[in-house]
Structures are given as structure tokens and as C-alpha cells.
Amino acid sequence: MPKHYIERILRARVYDVAKETPLDPARQLTEKLASPVYLKREDLQPVFSFKLRGAFNRMAQLDAEARERGVIAASAGNHAQGVALAARHLGIKATIVMPRTTPPIKVKAVRRLGGKPVLQGDSFDEAYVHALELVKEQGQTLIHPFDDPDVIAGQGTIAVEILKQHPDPIEAVFVPVGGGGLIGGIAAYIKYVRPEIKVIGVEPEDAASMHAALQAGRRVVLKQVGLFADGVAVRQAGKETFKLARDYVDEIILVSADEICAAIKDVFEDTRTVAEPAGALSVAGLKKYVAREGACDKGLIAIESGANINFDRLRHVAERAELGEGREALLAVEIPEQPGSFHRFCRILGRRYITEFNYRYADSRNAQVFAGVEVGGDDERLELIGRLKENGFPVTDMSHNEVAKLHIRYMVGGHAPGLENELLYRFEFPERPGALLKFLTGLGKRWNISLFHYRNHGAAYGRVLMGIQVQRQEQALFEQMLERLGYPFWDESENPAYLLFAGTEELEL
Template sequence: MLRAVAVPTPLIHSRALSEAIGGPVYLKCENLQRTGSFKIRGAYVRIARLSEAERAGGVVAASAGNHAQGVALAASMLGCKATVFMPAGAPLPKVAATRAYGAEVRFPGPTVDECLVAAEEHAAETGAVFIHPFDHPDVVAGQGTIGLEILEQLPDVATVVGAVGGGGLMSGVASALRAARKAEGGPQVKVVGAQAKRAAAFPASLAAGRPTTVTVQPTMADGISVGRPGDLTYDLVAELVDAVVTVTEESLSQALLFCLERAKQVVEPAGAAGVAALMEHSYAFRTPVVALLSGGNIDPLLLSKVLRHGLADAGRYLVVRCRLKDRPGALVTLLSELAELGVNVLDVMHERVLARLHVGEVEVLMHLETQGTGHSEDAIARLRAEGYDITVS
């Protein structure tokens, strides 16, 4: 069903991750999938399995981005009208893409929860079929085709690690891998899910033994920011997924930076969660490992912020305040010192009128680029030794 729809995405070897893990690591590039994420797989299978009468009544979905685009494209390919409720303030590229795929986009409020309520009300009023982003057997089956592709591309795969939000992706992948390996009589593949620590519903749910709602904190990984697992996906994850680990915002930003610099892949924060798990955890990942890059739909403005966050966490980007005597040449001398230390000055703001400054003092706010944590620490220590009053933000 999907062979003419979904692109068989490449599996690329990562030398840097392989060295860090101590065995072969590969990246499954679903960021290169149609619509920029794996979501087209599940959305297409779900809509394709509707009856003609159901498709004639249209479909409706609620999403902040990737599911919206998957439903919009799948519906247009199957000749079905799609209405998508998106939160007000959703990234403009995602809104534009959803409309370009043929869906009508509506904005009922600022949160995904409000969009879900509006979508269900629309379904009840119009008879349109609600396409759940993860908690449906057809959606899970569609996402599971990634697992079958991995087995074709890397028959001896031992571990697959990828992002978990509501659980549709990893429950589908785990189901497909378990069934395929059982049929061929081979060793089972270990499956590990990675959730953003600020939106980690699965660890709490697995500990409680049932789907549990947690309070979601703001996270850059908005694509997996889900407060409660699905009923179906909870059961599948509890049965088939070997572990669900959490990753910090710092790990997510460093993983995204790694994907861009070392793998040459543009990935959204949620899409880099599997890589973040490999970088952050000493979990016993049996090799060969496949990390899923589940999506690449990132707003350019967010990308610039996340990259800066990742550079700062890696010690390669600093925001520094320095007090100087307000006299000619003081700033030039400071900048010369930085140049001699091999520090690149990205931005400078010169402040004279601040309540905390004494008369005859100025404060310089600088954005600096360094070669890493050791270089940063050495440069700051050298400046302080020269008598500069330095504060690192």
C-alpha cells in the first residue's frame, strides 16, 4: 500500500557515534521522508483503509505540524477533503506546507489540546473521520513499516532507538521488528524509546502500570510533547519496547547540532531524540544500533535558537559581560586581548547608563565564539588574570 507513497529513506553510517558507542551506529533518515517526517506513513494507511463513504465525508486532524502535513498530503492523494486544526502561533512554514498539501487549516486556540477538542467537535458535527496522531491500529501499522525497511537495509540490526511522544512510532516499529524476527527465527531486536524529560508521560505511566497524565513543561521538542500516552500505544510500548529513557534540553540541542555538523542532516529537536539518547545515556545499546531521525520540519528561527543553545552547552558560544574604565582605547584593548586568545567576537553592546555602574565605568556585553569548553575556560581565566571584571551569563 505504501510503496508508491512513502520514500524508502536512507540508512547512513555515523562514524562519530560509532566511536562513542563502541560499535556500528546508523541513522535512519525519516527527516528526508515526504512531508519531512514519518507521519505520512501512518496517516496514509489510516485514510486508505476508510470506506469510500467515509472518505467522501472528509477527515479531520489536530496537530502542531508533522501529523497535520501527513494527513493533508495523504488525504489529497486519496481524493479526500482534510480539515486540520492547528494551534495559533504554529510555525508559519508548517502552516504553509499543510495548506499547500490541500488541507483547510483552522486555529481554534493556542494549545494542541484546544485543537483536539475542536477537531472532535468538527467530526461530531460534520461526520468527518477523526485521524488520531498515534492511538489507532492503522496508524501504528503504517509507522511500523520503518522497522521493516530497517531490517531490509541492515539485517543484523540489534537495537533501534527513537523518539516517543504518544507512542505510535516506537510501538509500530517494535511490533514490526518483533513479528519479523519471530517469523524468521532470529534474535529479537532491542527497542529503546527516548522522551523529552520535560514531557515524559511514558516513564510515569509505565511505573503506574497504566496510561497516566503528566504536566508537560515547555520543551524544544514540541513534536513529542504529549501529556498522556494512548491506550493502544501504552499497551504496545509496555509489552514490546525494552526501555524508555528521558533526554534533557541540553542533550536535544547538542544532538541537533551533531546531526547538522557531523551527519549533514537538518533535524527538528524531537527528531533528534534518539541521537540525544545515545549521547546522554550509558544504557547498554547492543550494536549495530539504528537511531531514527524521525522528522526535519524545524522553523528557521527555532533552528537558529537551538543551534545557539547547543553551541553554548558545548562551550563554543559565550555571552559575557565585562566592566571597563570609560576611557579612550579601553574597548579596543579588550578586543585585541580576545583576538590574541583566538576568540571570535560575534556581537558587542556598549552600555554607559546602567544603575549598577559607577561613574567612569562602562559595561560591554559580548557574544563570543570559542573552540570548546577548555578554550572558553582558559580565555576567561586569562582575562581575569589581566584584571578584567568578567561575568559569564
């Protein structure tokens, strides 16, 4: 199979619309990691993503009859723009089915490039099903975003450029993984030409379809995927791409959303450009690899795969980057409600930068403080927690607590003594007009809502934290109703962030 793909890759037509992108030294990352780091700048393509390589190569193979019928694609955005630009160049009509959660910047780009966007479903998979229905009805050719040999070969041209641009020793190439088209093409070429180079995929922890497939030895369908890195939010790896990954990919590294945000910041500091979450995925994986394996003297190459980020999402990225870098600690600290105790607490923090401080009087004995503190990494965070405890301040570390990071930090001081039968749930739902109203309507009026926090984070999914009064014997019935509602939910009733700052009783530390 590798030779078959080598021939396809070397014959691929991509440069009618794509360009050979630079392999830039990442000087600040190199200094930080004590290892030579390079960024393959696919964000500099005409559509700010690598996707037009595979799209154009696939469409260039169509005969005159197929071109006359037109093409259709399903995409969360980057493949859509690639297909639209390729279609315009080739004089082909293109319909693009996109999830309703797609960032507006990508929908507008498709229209600007001459494609016809059709918004359908809340995920790539739902959009893909609708695209297949349209193909049956109208007869267009489906341009698959990843599971097609010509698409895979087009993406593989990136590997040809990398090996030409960097003939010196290479330790590993880090590749963002969604459906697997990019890593399939890159791995097939690199392992044939320079098999000593590691090819390492990187996936979000909450959208790890290829990782799950490789572990199971077969393709699996994830129940749900996180949409923060929407460019790789795929529930099932491709059939062809799974075979390539199984044979030629060395490993898949999983990273958190916070680690992706930190990687976006790293890319910005080195290039002064803003990568989209999927575009910075490889940098997050590269950093995790170095943390695990230690510094090396051979090249580490990360594919910066795209820069189509919705501007509203930058707020969320900025808030979480310091946490992802381990440079912010979120701490819940109990201090005595007496003169001088607050001053003593601040003296222990020293000259550290305070990123957040929330306090509200609760009773005459103790106060709960929610503090965000800048630290130099995990070691310093743990050292600070130890010093606070040694000085008589009970501490709960909230740095990795999703409820604390998403909600409680913005609503501290909400104890409700005497409130009975309160349960706490966290929800996610697609962020589109009317979504919140639909959510509330679906809950009905049987149970009383006692706490509700919603904040638009500029992300594809909205998040809600809700307290609701439910008799214990009715909890199973209530959760059956939530299952029918169809939104992902988590019971957070025992979450310490809630119990400390918003629960009906104070938590004993």
C-alpha cells in the first residue's frame, strides 16, 4: 500500500490553487522546550487551511460529465472552503452541507468563494448524512473530507515539502487528527521515504475517534464529541485512513482543551498569528511529548493546520491558556472571619499576580475565597498550596475542575441555606439562535429551578449550570426526562466547587 500512495502523492495536483508553505523555526518554543521546533505553516494557504490540497486533487480527477453535475461536500468549515475554492477554479458548482454549529467566519467564507452553504444538523456526522441524501436526489459527486485516496494523496504533499525543506535529522512530525486524511497521507509518505521519523497524531481528549479505533483494533463510533476543536470533531475515523494510521502512525497523543488554548498562545508568540484550535493541536501534542520524553536535539515538526478561528472564541482561549500552560492556579481557600486574616493570606501569596479574587461574607466564623493566582507551573502551584495549608488555611485546588473554571468562578457567593432537595447538573447544547429557549422549554414545569448559570463562551456549544429541586425518589424519573431532551448532561451535585460556593450547605474541609 505505501508504494501505491507514494505514486498518488507524487502525481497529485494541488499547486493550481495551493502553495508550498514555509517550514518556520519556532524560536520561542525551541527555547522553552530546549529542542528544535518547526511549524509547517498551512495556515498561510489561500483558505487558511491545508484542506484545499486534498479537495482540489480529488476534483481535478473528475471527468467532464461529473464536473457538469457539480459536487457536494459535508464539512465543519475548512474542507468546505477548500472545495468552494477548487470548484471556482475548475468552473464547477459546489454545494456545502455544514453543521449549524459551524463558526460564522467559515460559512461566510464559503459564500465568498462561490459555494452554496446548506446548514444542517449539529455535528459533522449529521451534515454528512444530509449530504448523502442530496447526492441521491441530485446526482452530484461527493467530495469526502478525508476518507478518499485522492484527498489523502493531496494532503500527503505536505510530507513531500517537509522532507525537502528539512533534510536534517527529524525526531517526529506531529499531525492533528480528525477523520485521518491528513495523517494518513503524511504517514504513508514519510514511512516510505524516511521510516526512522516518528509520525505522531494528536487528538482532543473529547474527540479521540482515531485513538479509540487504534486501541480497539477497529473503527468505533464515539457517543459524542467535543466541539471546541471543531475542525477535528469527528465521531468515527475513516475506513481508509484507519488502515493507514494502523500501519504507519507511531502513536496518538491526547490533549485537553486548556492545553490547546496554551498551544494557540505559543503559536501566537512565535508567529503573531492566531491558530484555530484544531490548527494548534499538533503543538499541544508536541509539548506533551517533550514533557514525557525530555528535550532532544533532532527536529520536532508540528503541522499548524489552520487559522479559521471565530473571533468571539478568542475570549475563551485567552481565559484558558494560562490554565493549559499550568501558569494559573484556581484555589478555594477558607480564611477565618477576623481582623488580619486576609492580610496574612495575601502575604503568603507574596508578589504573585492575582488573576481573580472572589469573596462574600457568609457567617461570623469563616469566609470562602475563590482566588486565581499566577504560578510558574505545577510544582509552584503545589508548593503554594502546601504553604497555605502549613499556615492554617484549608485549600481545595480547583485548577482542573470544569465546573469551577466554567461557572463557579463567575458566580461565587451563592449559598442557599435551608433549600431542600437541590441537585446540580451541567449541560451542553449547540449554540445557535433559540437554543436556550428550546432547552428551557424541554425541561417543562414539574420541577423548580433553584440555580441557573449560562454564559456564552464564544464556542460552538453553550454551557449551562442548573440547580433544580427534585425529590430523591424522583431523580431517576428526572434523568429519564433529561435523556429524552437529548443534551449531554452531568450530575455535579457532589462537586466541591458547588458545595463550597453555591450549595445549600457549607462543605466541611
